[in-house]
Amino acid sequence: xxxxxxxxxxxxxxxxxxxxxxxTRSGTTVLLGAVLTALAAQVSVPVPGSPVxxxxxxxxxxxxxxxxxPAQGFASQLLYLLLGALGLPVFTDAQHGIHAFSGATGGYxxxxxxxxxxxxxxxxxxxxxxxxxxxxxxxxASGAIYLFGASWxxxxxxxxxxxxxxxxxxxxxxxxxxxxxxxxxxxPGAWKLLRRFEGNGS
Numbered sequence: 001x002x003x004x005x006x007x008x009x010x011x012x013x014x015x016x017x018x019x020x021x022x023x024t025r026s027g028t029t030v031l032l033g034a035v036l037t038a039l040a041a042q043v044s045v046p047v048p049g050s051p052v053x054x055x056x057x058x059x060x061x062x063x064x065x066x067x068x069x070p071a072q073g074f075a076s077q078l079l080y081l082l083l084g085a086l087g088l089p090v091f092t093d094a095q096h097g098i099h100a101f102s103g104a105t106g107g108y109x110x111x112x113x114x115x116x117x118x119x120x121x122x123x124x125x126x127x128x129x130x131x132x133x134x135x136x137x138x139x140x141a142s143g144a145i146y147l148f149g150a151s152w153x154x155x156x157x158x159x160x161x162x163x164x165x166x167x168x169x170x171x172x173x174x175x176x177x178x179x180x181x182x183x184x185x186x187x188p189g190a191w192k193l194l195r196r197f198e199g200n201g202s
Contacts, residue, residue, distance in 0.1 A: 010124050013069035014190060024072070033064035033076025034083060037112075038090035050167040051104040052153070055092050058145060059179040061112045062119050062138050066128050066187055070120030077116045081109060104168075107152025111145035118144055129191055134184035142176050 015029050023029055040056030047053055065073030084090045085098045092105070101109060122128070122137025146169045154164035 011126050011129075013072075013120070013123055014067040014128060014187070014194075015072075016069070018190075018194060024068075027075075029068055030072050030076045030079055033060075033068055033073065034080040034090075036060050036064055037077065037080045038083070038088075041090060041092045042094065044092045047167075047171045050171055051157070052108065052149070052168050052172070053092060054172060054175055057092070057108075057112070058115075058142065058176055059183065061115050061145075062141055062179065062183050063186070065116035065119040065141070066123040066134070066137070066183065068120060069124050070117050073116040073120035073123075074113060077112045081112070084109075102156065104153055104156055105149070106156065108145055108149035110152070111148030114144035114148060115141040123187075128187040131184045131188050134187050135180060138180040138183055142180060146172075 016024050019029065037057055037060040040060035043056035045054040061077060064076055067073075068076060080090060084096050084100060087096050089096045091100050091109070100106060119137055119141040122133070122141075127133040127137035150161070150164040150168045153159060153168040154161050157164075159167070
């Protein structure tokens with residue numbers, strides 16, 4: 001017996017339904033996603049005993065990718081990373097430069113690309129229409145950031161994988177769970193408001 005899962009048909013992302021088409025097709029939303037991530041990166045709280053701070057980046061990555069879809073969500077994070085690599089102070093604590101990718105947090109930055117693709121894919125297939133499905137998409141997206149981040153933290157610092165998980169994953173689980181829950185509540189709410197607005201306008 002062959003088991004197969006049929007994904008729902010692709011659906012428009014939130015930005016495509018909410019914003020004028022000229023904005024989503026001109027790349028403006030990609031730029032906005034990168035800017036929002038850069039602003040969220042400046043919300044940073046040090047974690048005692050860990051070289052990785054708590055930031056608003058992960059929430060921005062999840063929200064922008066889910067709102068934009070996989071292609072533009074991925075592109076917005078790629079643009080964000082390129083801007084930082086080229087010298088714009090867009091990383092946490094206004095850091096910048098290619099050396100940011102070789103430091104302790106470099107893996108988390110690269111993990112944003114995988115997270116954006118996963119969260120955007122989920123949204124493209126309707127995951128952002130309900131809180132439960134949104135969580136089912138956002139949790140593996142967050143997990144991708146942890147996977148890249150902890151792996152690079154271990155390699156760049158000489159920590160054992162267990163130590164890297166202890167200082168680079170465990171302290172952030174509660175906060176990231178709250179971010180995922182918030183996003184999972186906001187996204188379906190945004191769709192409900194949009195449908196109500198369209199219904200009142202018709």
